[in-house]
Structures are given as C-alpha cells and as structure tokens.
Amino acid sequence: MLSRLKRDLTMAEAARTPGGSRVDLLLIADMVAPGARVLDVGCGDGELLRLLGERRGVDGRGIELSREGVNECVAKGLAVIQGDADTDLADYPADAFDYVILSQTLQATRHPRIVLEHMLRIGRRAIVSFPNFGHWRIRLQVALGGHMPQTDNLPYAWWDSPNIHFCTIKDFRQLCLVAGVEMDKAVALNAWGSPLRLNAPWWFWNLFGEQGVFLLSRR
Amino acid sequence: MAEVDTVPSASARNREADEPRDCLVARFGADKPLKLDAGVSLAPFQIAYKTYGTLNADRSNAVLVCHALTGDQHVASVSPVTRKSGWWETMVGPGRPIDTERFFVICPNVIGGCLGSSGPASTNPDTGKPWGLDFPVITIRDMVRAQAMLVDSLGIETLFAVAGGSMGGMQVLQWAVSYPKRVFSALPIACSTRHSAQNIAFHEVGRQAVMADPEWRQGRYLIEDTLPRRGLAVARMGAHITYLSDAALHRKFGRKFQDRENPTFSFDADFEVESYLRHQGSSFVERFDANSYLYLTRAMDYFDLAADFSGTIANAFKGSETRFCVVSFTSDWLFPTSDSRAIVHALNAAAARVSFAEIVTDKGHDAFLLDEPELFAIVRGFLDGAAKARGLAPGAAR
Numbered sequence: 001m002l003s004r005l006k007r008d009l010t011m012a013e014a015a016r017t018p019g020g021s022r023v024d025l026l027l028i029a030d031m032v033a034p035g036a037r038v039l040d041v042g043c044g045d046g047e048l049l050r051l052l053g054e055r056r057g058v059d060g061r062g063i064e065l066s067r068e069g070v071n072e073c074v075a076k077g078l079a080v081i082q083g084d085a086d087t088d089l090a091d092y093p094a095d096a097f098d099y100v101i102l103s104q105t106l107q108a109t110r111h112p113r114i115v116l117e118h119m120l121r122i123g124r125r126a127i128v129s130f131p132n133f134g135h136w137r138i139r140l141q142v143a144l145g146g147h148m149p150q151t152d153n154l155p156y157a158w159w160d161s162p163n164i165h166f167c168t169i170k171d172f173r174q175l176c177l178v179a180g181v182e183m184d185k186a187v188a189l190n191a192w193g194s195p196l197r198l199n200a201p202w203w204f205w206n207l208f209g210e211q212g213v214f215l216l217s218r219r
Numbered sequence: 220m221a222e223v224d225t226v227p228s229a230s231a232r233n234r235e236a237d238e239p240r241d242c243l244v245a246r247f248g249a250d251k252p253l254k255l256d257a258g259v260s261l262a263p264f265q266i267a268y269k270t271y272g273t274l275n276a277d278r279s280n281a282v283l284v285c286h287a288l289t290g291d292q293h294v295a296s297v298s299p300v301t302r303k304s305g306w307w308e309t310m311v312g313p314g315r316p317i318d319t320e321r322f323f324v325i326c327p328n329v330i331g332g333c334l335g336s337s338g339p340a341s342t343n344p345d346t347g348k349p350w351g352l353d354f355p356v357i358t359i360r361d362m363v364r365a366q367a368m369l370v371d372s373l374g375i376e377t378l379f380a381v382a383g384g385s386m387g388g389m390q391v392l393q394w395a396v397s398y399p400k401r402v403f404s405a406l407p408i409a410c411s412t413r414h415s416a417q418n419i420a421f422h423e424v425g426r427q428a429v430m431a432d433p434e435w436r437q438g439r440y441l442i443e444d445t446l447p448r449r450g451l452a453v454a455r456m457g458a459h460i461t462y463l464s465d466a467a468l469h470r471k472f473g474r475k476f477q478d479r480e481n482p483t484f485s486f487d488a489d490f491e492v493e494s495y496l497r498h499q500g501s502s503f504v505e506r507f508d509a510n511s512y513l514y515l516t517r518a519m520d521y522f523d524l525a526a527d528f529s530g531t532i533a534n535a536f537k538g539s540e541t542r543f544c545v546v547s548f549t550s551d552w553l554f555p556t557s558d559s560r561a562i563v564h565a566l567n568a569a570a571a572r573v574s575f576a577e578i579v580t581d582k583g584h585d586a587f588l589l590d591e592p593e594l595f596a597i598v599r600g601f602l603d604g605a606a607k608a609r610g611l612a613p614g615a616a617r
Contacts, residue, residue, distance in 0.1 A: 059572070067577060074544065074574045075596040077604020081545075081563050081575035088567075096570035 022047070023193035024211055028103060028127050029055050031185060031215045036098035039063070039123060041085045041115075042105030046073035049080070061097075063088060086110045089118035097123040104211075106130040106172075107163040113179055120181060120218050129213040132188065134168030134206040153210065169205050169212045176216065185215035226505050229444040232333070233349050236508070237342050239267040239328070239335025240299040242292050245369050253330065253365050256358040256521075263344060266369045267335025268292050268327035271311065272319035274375070280611055281375045282317055283366065284326040285383030285390035287588075288458075288515050289507055291334045294326040295319065300334065300506050309590055316598040317382065321611070325373070329390075330365045331357040331515050333508035340441060340508040351510060352438035359386070359522045363393040367401070379609055380602060382406035384587035385554065386515070389522050392562070395543070396524060396535045404542040404605040406598060409551055409587045411558035412532050412565070413523035418553060421461055422516040425454035429509045438510050451509040452500030459499045464550035464583035468492060532561070533568035542608070543573040544601040546587070546594060553584040574601060 025048045032038060034056045040049050043062030046069075052058045062080035064070045073080035085102070086109050100123035102115065107130050109115045119126040131153050132138075141149035148158040156163065167175070169188060176183055188196045188209025196209055205212070227235070238244075245266045247253065252262035269292045274281060284294050284307065291298060295305040295312045311317040311324055328336040331354070339354040346353075370378065381394045381402050388410025395405045414422075429435055432450025436443050460468075472492040476482070479489065488494040528534035543566055547559035556577050566573040578593045580586045587594065606613070 061572065067579070071576045071578070071593055071597060074576045075593075075600035077600045077607070079542065079572050079574045079604075081567070081573060082577060088564075091564050091567045093568060093570055 024129055024189060024213060025051055025103070027187055027189070027195070027213050028101060028129060031127055031213075032056050032058060032099055032101075034058070037061075037096070039092070039097045039100045041089065041100060041102045041119070042108070043073065043078075043080055043103075044069050046076055046078045046080060048101065048103055049073070049078050050076065053078075085115050089115065089122060092118075092122040094121050095124065099123050099125050099127055101127045103127070103129045104131065107133075107166050109165060112165050112167070113175060116175065116179055116181065116216075120216065124217065125184070126181075126216040127214065128172070128216065129211060130167065130172070132169045132206065132209045132212050133166040134170055135191075135210050136207050137191075139207075169209055170202065172212060172214070173202070176214075180219045182217045182219045183214055184217050187213045189213070226446060226448065229349075229441045229446070232340055232508060233342060233441055235300065236333050236335065236338060236340035236349075239292075241296070242267050242269045242328075242335060244268075244335060245372050247368060247372075251368065253361065253368065255355050255361045257355045257361075259355050261330075261337060261355060264330070264337040264365070265335070265341075266327050266330070266337075266365055268325055268369060269294065269296065270326075271295055271324040272322055274323040274373075275611075278375050279377065279379060279609060280322050281370070281373075281378050282322040282324045282380045282382060283370065283378050283394070284311060284317065284324055285362075285366075285381065285387035285394075286326065286329065287383070287385040287387045288519065289503070289512075290387065291332070292326045292328040295324070298506075306588060310595065310598065316595045316602065317380075318602075321606070322379065322602075325370070327366055327369055329362045329386075329515065329518075331362065331511060331518060333511035336365070338508070339438070339510035339514055349441040351441065354510070354514065356517055357514060358518050359389045359393050360397065362518065363390050363397055366390070366394075367398060370401070377401050377403055379611065380404045380406060380605065382408070382598075383410075384408035385410055385584065386519050388554075389519065392524055393522075395539065395541050399536075399539045399541055402541045403609055404544070404602070406544050406546070406601065407559075407562065408546045408594075409548060409554045409559075409584055410562075411554050412525060412535075412562055414520050415558075419520045421458065421553075422520055425458055426513050426516060428453040428457070429513060432509075435509060438513075440509065446504070447509045448501075448504040451504050451507070451512060452497075454512060455503040455507075456496040456500040459496060461553045462583055462585040464552065464581055466550060466581035467583050470581065471495075532565035536566055536569035536571050539566075539569060539571045541571065542601075542605050543571060544597065545573060545575040546597060547575075547577045548582070548584070548586040548591075549577060549579045550581045551584040551586065 038058045038060045040062040049060040063083040070082040100119040138149040188205040189211045191210045252260035294307045328334045331338045333340040339350045343350040381391045388407035391407040429450040432447035434445040435447035475491045477491045477494040525532040547556040563575045
C-alpha cells in the first residue's frame with residue numbers, strides 16, 4: 001500500500017529536478033549528514049535510499065511493507081527488509097542509527113505517536129515528511145465540496161485509502177510538543193514542490209504547504 | 220519395490236569417499252586435527268572440494284558455497300557419481316548471479332558426507348575399514364570449522380561471501396557467528412537458526428527407516444557388503460515430501476494414474492506421485508551413503524545458534540559487520556518464512572546490515588534449487604552491492 005502511494009506520488013508530481021529526483025526527497029537528503037547511518041521506514045522502491053547513497057554516501061537500511069517494493073530494493077543492492085512501521089520498529093536497539101526517516105508514510109501508520117517515539121529512540125534524529133491536510137485545496141473540498149478530499153498526491157477514495165491518520169502541519173507541531181520532540185528544521189513545499197518562504201508564519205505554511213518536511217531530535 | 224541394480228559395490232562406495240573423482244582434496248594430517256563439538260578430535264581428515272573461477276591478487280573475491288543435506292561439491296559441474304549437472308548451475312557459473320567470471324567459488328563437501336570429505340563411509344585409519352558408526356557425531360559447527368581450515372589452507376583470510384540454502388544456510392549462519400570478521404557478506408537461504416521439533420521429528424522417522432532395515436547391519440553394511448537400500452529409500456521418500464508443497468504436488472501429479480487408466484486394486488504404484496517418490500527413493504540409494512544420512516540429519520537436529528548465547532540469537536550477531544541477505548519462500552513449510560523472519564529480527568536487534576526478501580512460489584522448500592528468477596535477481600543485486608562496497612571490480616575480476 002505504502003509503495004502504491006509512493007508510486008502514485010512519483011507519477012503525479014511535476015516536481016522533479018532536471019536530475020529526475022523528487023524535490024521532497026532531495027530536501028530530505030540535504031538534511032542528512034554525509035556518511036551517516038540511516039533507516040528509511042516505508043522506503044517504497046528505494047529511491048530515497050539510492051539518492052542518499054549517491055549524494056551523501058550514507059550506510060542506509062530500509063523497511064517496506066509491500067513485498068514487491070522489498071524485492072525490488074534488494075535486487076538493487078539496497079539493505080531492505082519486509083516489515084511494518086507499526087510493529088517492527090520495536091525490534092531495533094536504541095541509538096542504532098543517526099537518522100530514521102519516515103517519508104510520506106506517517107499518515108498510513110496506525111499509531112503515529114508511537115512510531116515517532118520509536119524513531120527517536122532508534123535514531124538520534126528523525127526526518128518526517130507528509131502531505132499536509134491543512135492545504136487550502138483540501139480544506140476547500142471538505143468545506144465546500146462536503147466530501148473527503150482527493151488530490152493528485154492523494155488520489156484514493158476514502159474507502160480504499162491506506163492513509164488512516166491524516167494530519168495538518170499544525171497538528172504535527174502539536175504531536176511534537178506532546179511527544180517532547182524538538183523541531184530542528186521545518187520546510188513546507190507548495191503544490192509545485194518548491195519550498196515556501198522560510199520566514200512565512202505557520203498559518204501560511206499550514207494553508208499553502210502541500211507537504212511538510214521536518215528534521216526532529218530528542219528534547 | 221523394484222530392486223535397483225545400478226548401486227555401486229561397497230568397495231566402490233568406500234573408494235569414492237576416500238579418493239573422490241573430478242575434484243580437489245585437502246588432506247589434514249595428525250598435526251592439524253579437527254576439534255569436534257563431541258569432545259574428540261578427528262585426525263587425519265580430508266575435505267573434497269571444487270573451485271570455479273580465479274582468485275584475484277588481493278584474495279578478496281572468494282565465495283564459499285555450502286551445500287544442503289544431500290548435496291555435494293559439484294555445485295556447477297557434472298557430478299561423476301550421478302553424471303548429472305551441478306546442483307546449483309542456475310545460480311553459480313559464468314554470468315550467473317554467483318558469477319564465476321567475477322568470483323572465485325569454493326564448494327566443499329561437508330565433513331560427515333560421503334563424496335570425498337571424511338565421513339562414515341571413509342576408511343578409518345586405525346582399522347583400515349570404513350568408519351561406520353565409529354565415526355564421531357558431527358555438528359554444523361564442526362563442518363564450518365573444517366571449512367575454515369580449508370579456507371586457511373587456500374591462503375584466504377576473508378570470504379567475500381558465504382552462500383547456501385537449507386543445511387547450507389545453517390552453515391552460512393554458523394560462519395557469520397563463528398568467524399564474523401572473515402565473512403564480508405552472507406546469504407542464508409530457506410533456513411533457520413535452529414532445527415524445529417517438527418524437523419527433528421521428520422529426520423527421526425528417516426533415521427528409523429534406515430536403522431530398521433536389516434541390511435543396515437548396525438551401520439556395518441559397507442564391511443559386510445550389504446546395503447540398507449529399502450530403509451534409505453523410504454527415508455528419502457519421506458524427506459522428499461517435506462521439500463515440496465501440497466500445491467506443487469497437486470500441480471505436478473494431482474491424482475493422475477501412472478501408465479494406467481484405472482486403479483489396479485493392489486499396492487502397485489497406481490498413482491503418479493507414488494511412482495515419482497519410489498524413483499526418488501531408489502535413485503537416492505545409488506548416490507548417497509545411509510550412515511552419512513544419519514550423521515548429517517543429526518548435525519542439523521543439533522543446530523541451535525542461540526544455545527551458545529544464553530538463548531538470545533541477537534547476541535550471536537552482536538557487533539557483526541557482515542552484510543546479510545536472508546531469503547525465504549512462501550510455500551516452504553520445512554523452513555517457513557517465520558524462521559527467516561526470526562533471523563532478521565535478531566539481526567535488527569543487533570543493528571546488523573540485513574536485507575530480507577520473501578519470494579512467492581508454490582515450489583516449497585526445494586524452490587531455492589529451482590528456476591526462480593526473482594531469487595536470481597535478488598542474489599545478483601545483493602552481491603553487486605556488496606562487491607561495490609568491497610571494492611571488487613565490476614564484471615570480470617581477473
């Protein structure tokens with residue numbers, strides 16, 4: 001399911017650099033220190049891991065729910081296992097990684113808070129990206145259309161969506177507050193994948209950011 | 220059952236164990252005993268092995284392939300005993316996933332085997348007669364210890380990869396635990412960190428079948444020039460069922476009759492599946508030693524990696540820098556995916572570098588030996604990645 005979502009994202013998004021990589025993934029890659037140990041939770045077809053290997057020379061591992069995604073990754077030489085963010089993060093020892101990444105997967109987990117807490121137990125830092133449910137087009141669909149929103153990035157009907165825990169950028173800040181998580185860096189991307197103005201107020205991000213990308217650490 | 224007349228004589232079987240054809244033999248004298256878990260030493264002893272490809276100047280491209288219960292050293296070439304092609308030719312060879320144009324492949328016969336490495340069919344130097352049951356009981360760790368001595372004798376410090384399925388996979392895991400620094404990457408396929416009660420139970424049925432055959436003669440059949448062919452064949456028939464799956468048996472045979480339209484109302488092999496199993500049993504007797512079968516099944520039964528690490532497998536892998544690729548098959552009920560997942564969980568808990576793929580197939584445990592393109596793609600990709608990390612040149616390493 002997760003990989004399905006990612007493939008759809010990949011196909012839908014116009015936001016590719018000339019090199020062909022998704023802007024949100026490049027943004028994440030830029031947040032990772034070179035040579036770091038990285039765990040990518042919900043790594044899909046392994047595009048981010050590949051990018052991290054190429055650009056940052058990281059020692060990368062991945063977990064992916066779909067068997068097709070896993071086998072594709074392993075055949076590419078990536079260290080990926082089949083597993084579930086909700087159940088399998090508990091197996092990892094504390095401080096095993098420098099970064100644990102959850103890219104476009106938070107909204108598909110059953111227990112986002114527990115997943116986030118595990119991420120910051122296993123890794124010294126965490127990077128989370130997700131589609132912002134507070135984006136004005138989504139608000140408009142709910143408020144005026146009176147139905148669950150569907151967008152290019154979120155193409156599912158409500159009854160077959162893997163996304164069970166949508167949140168807004170504002171909501172996510174709240175979770176970080178409650179879970180005692182420090183937000184070291186935050187970036188919101190607009191519908192075309194460009195970062196919004198850095199000095200914009202949070203309400204502006206929450207309304208015009210289509211995706212949020214956050215670098216987190218333990219408080 | 221039809222009598223098989225193509226079985227080699229006792230002396231020929233003993234000769235194959237002592238002087239195997241078409242392979243290399245490493246002989247270790249009294250000065251280099253093999254210390255066994257049973258508390259005794261084996262000396263002198265020998266290991267029969269095959270190599271393929273060329274060892275590079277850095278001695279960094281060696282791949283050790285470990286065979287399964289009834290396998291042999293002829294992984295990628297015709298066996299002089301069966302005259303059949305190598306048991307993993309789809310995986311090992313020029314341009315194959317374990318590419319012999321790139322890697323130096325070593326495949327030894329295990330200690331306790333019957334195809335050239337010291338085992339119960341070999342000659343006991345003290346008596347000049349086949350060992351039989353006087354051969355000490357061996358373990359997977361003993362097999363690996365002997366292989367390490369072989370690798371030493373070849374002047375190789377670190378193996379680029381150790382790969383194998385089933386009992387071969389157990390050896391891979393044991394290598395990674397016993398000699399973590401000497402294993403750059405490990406490919407345990409369709410295996411487990413310990414033999415389950417069910418698997419021990421199946422093995423016990425097989426052993427009892429052998430030992431119930433009066434021709435077994437308390438293990439002295441080579442000396443008395445007999446052969447427990449019925450017992451060994453029944454053991455093989457039973458075991459063979461565990462290597463397949465219900466779906467595969469149904470697909471291959473269903474309820475089809477063998478060369479007949481109607482049941483004969485007798486105990487002939489009316490069904491194709493019966494005829495197939497009988498053939499599996501009788502052809503096995505031609506190539507495998509009954510006592511070796513006892514010893515090797517025993518070695519698998521004793522296998523329990525966690526036992527030395529206060530019951531926690533993760534402790535066995537602590538600090539491991541080996542790159543692991545664990546593979547299982549959906550229809551394998553002998554070493555089910557849950558076994559492989561337990562390996563992966565332990566490796567995760569040790570923060571080891573691990574890939575894990577489960578392959579969808581209806582071919583059961585035997586799938587690791589068969590034409591499974593996804594398995595080939597995964598092994599190729601994993602080894603490519605590892606080779607890059609190891610600094611091996613892409614393509615030919617020569």
